[in-house]
Amino acid sequence: MRKLFLSTRAADLGLRPDSGTPPVFGAAFDWPVGTQFATIAALTDGSASLYTTGTYNILGGQAHAPVRAAAQQFVQTAAQHLGSLAPLNNHPYPATNRARLFLLTFDGLRGIELTVDDLRPGSGRYAQAFANAQTVLEALRKTV
Numbered sequence: 001m002r003k004l005f006l007s008t009r010a011a012d013l014g015l016r017p018d019s020g021t022p023p024v025f026g027a028a029f030d031w032p033v034g035t036q037f038a039t040i041a042a043l044t045d046g047s048a049s050l051y052t053t054g055t056y057n058i059l060g061g062q063a064h065a066p067v068r069a070a071a072q073q074f075v076q077t078a079a080q081h082l083g084s085l086a087p088l089n090n091h092p093y094p095a096t097n098r099a100r101l102f103l104l105t106f107d108g109l110r111g112i113e114l115t116v117d118d119l120r121p122g123s124g125r126y127a128q129a130f131a132n133a134q135t136v137l138e139a140l141r142k143t144v
Contacts, residue, residue: 026104042071
C-alpha cells in the first residue's frame with residue numbers, strides 16, 4: 001500500500017496543475033518503531049492512511065472531519081520543505097534510526113532522509129511537519 005501511495009501521480013487523481021493549485025498534493029513520513037517502520041500518508045483532499053512494515057494498517061479516514069483537517073494540515077506543513085527535498089525515482093525505507101519525508105508533486109516524488117533528532121520538538125526544522133503527521137495518526141486511531 002505504501003508503494004502504491006508513493007507511486008501516485010497527480011493525473012491518477014484527476015489533478016492538473018494550474019495557477020491556483022499548490023505544487024504538492026500529498027506527503028508521507030516514514031519513521032522507525034522498534035525494528036519496524038510506520039508511514040503516515042496524506043493527500044490534500046484529506047485522505048490519510050497509516051502503513052506499517054508489520055501487519056497493522058489504517059486506510060482512508062477522509063470520512064472523518066478530524067482526519068481530513070489533520071491530513072490537510074500535514075500536507076501543507078510538509079510542503080513548506082519542498083525546496084529541501086530531492087527528486088526520487090524510488091521510495092526506499094530510511095536507514096536504521098532515521099526517518100524519511102516524501103512529497104508528492106506534479107513533477108514527481110521528492111524526499112529527504114532525516115535523523116530522528118531532526119524530528120524532535122524544538123530541535124529540528126522538520127519537527128512541526130512530523131508533529132502534524134503524528135496528529136494525523138492520532139485522528140486515524142480514533143476512527144478504528
